[in-house]
Structures are given as C-alpha cells and as structure tokens.
Amino acid sequence: xxxxxxxxxxxxxxxxxxxxxxxxxxxxxxxxxxxxxxxxxxxxxxxxxxxxxxxxxxxxxxxxxxxxxxxxxxxxxxxxxxxxxxxxxxxxxxxxxxxxxxxxxxxxxxxxxxxxxxxxxxxxxxxxxxxxxxxxxxxxxxxxxxxxxxxxxxxxxxxxxxxxxxxxxxxxxxxxxxxxxxxxxxxxxx
Numbered sequence: 001x002x003x004x005x006x007x008x009x010x011x012x013x014x015x016x017x018x019x020x021x022x023x024x025x026x027x028x029x030x031x032x033x034x035x036x037x038x039x040x041x042x043x044x045x046x047x048x049x050x051x052x053x054x055x056x057x058x059x060x061x062x063x064x065x066x067x068x069x070x071x072x073x074x075x076x077x078x079x080x081x082x083x084x085x086x087x088x089x090x091x092x093x094x095x096x097x098x099x100x101x102x103x104x105x106x107x108x109x110x111x112x113x114x115x116x117x118x119x120x121x122x123x124x125x126x127x128x129x130x131x132x133x134x135x136x137x138x139x140x141x142x143x144x145x146x147x148x149x150x151x152x153x154x155x156x157x158x159x160x161x162x163x164x165x166x167x168x169x170x171x172x173x174x175x176x177x178x179x180x181x182x183x184x185x186x187x188x189x190x
Contacts, residue, residue: 068089073086095109125181126179129149130175136150147173148160164177
C-alpha cells in the first residue's frame with residue numbers, strides 16, 4: 001500500500017519532468033556554445049549566412065547556430081510572393097532572412113549580434129553620425145517611420161534608427177532630433 005502511495009505521487013512528477021526535459025536544447029550545452037553568440041554582421045553577411053547561402057531552413061540553421069530556432073513563411077510584396085525565414089532566440093524574433101534561391105537580405109533585431117565594428121541594436125544615432133545629410137534618408141513602406149543610414153564605409157550594411165518625432169509625415173527629422181534616436185535594425189543586403 002505504501003508503494004502505491006509513493007507511485008501515485010512520484011509518477012506525475014516523473015512524467016511532468018520528462019515533458020520539461022524535452023524543451024531543453026541539448027546542443028546548447030556543448031562546450032563551444034558556453035561563451036555566447038559569435039555571430040557578427042560584416043560586409044560578407046551575418047555569421048555563416050551570405051549571398052551564397054541557399055534559402056533553405058537547414059542552411060540558415062547551420063549559418064546562425066544552435067542559439068536560434070528557425071521558422072519559414074511567405075508574404076506578398078509588390079504583387080510577388082516572397083519567401084522568408086525568421087530566427088527566434090529565447091522565443092523573441094532575432095533575425096529575418098529573405099531571398100529567392102539564395103539569401104539576399106538579412107535583418108538583425110537581436111542586441112547580441114553586433115557588426116564587426118562593435119555597433120549593436122540600441123546604439124544612439126549621435127555615436128555613429130554627426131548629421132544625416134549624405135548618409136541617411138527616410139524609410140519607405142513598412143519602415144516609413146524609421147531613418148535609414150548607410151553604415152560608414154559599407155556597401156552592404158544599413159542601419160535603421162527609430163525614435164520620437166512629431167513632425168510632418170514624409171519629412172525627415174532634423175539632426176538635433178535624430179541625436180536621441182537609437183539603432184532599431186541592422187540590415188545586410190547582397
């Protein structure tokens with residue numbers, strides 16, 4: 001009878017523990033993953049992703065590493081169907097990868113992924129630019145509330161800044177206003 005009581009209490013705990021253990025990503029426990037993300041945005045791409053990477057789930061998972069869970073999707077853009085992959089880190093959207101047959105655009109939203117120059121999400125505009133003229137323009141489409149700037153010395157990297165502004169729609173904020181804006185997205189384009 002005592003054994004039956006112990007089993008009645010222990011069995012649900014064991015079964016509950018097994019379901020909890022199934023959510024653990026065992027690959028994160030490997031020694032090469034102990035010291036955090038090594039992904040960086042460079043002229044070549046993001047981490048192991050570049051213009052030669054096929055737009056396939058397995059290739060994107062390999063290029064980003066085990067810290068990210070990848071899911072795919074499709075959307076309409078200018079009348080065309082666009083395939084994309086979203087990479088989540090700790091259930092938060094971190095990277096969006098787009099392209100046709102191979103990767104053509106990577107949008108970084110994860111603060112842990114920096115450029116090879118050390119620029120990360122949250123960096124203030126004034127740390128990178130003195131003025132917007134010649135380097136920045138107002139965003140368009142879904143990004144019309146952002147300011148898009150070419151990364152200094154880059155052909156492939158753009159910085160998208162966000163902040164408070166109450167000016168007329170279609171007009172870019174002044175340099176004084178932009179000083180308080182922060183980096184919202186880093187975009188690499190082929």
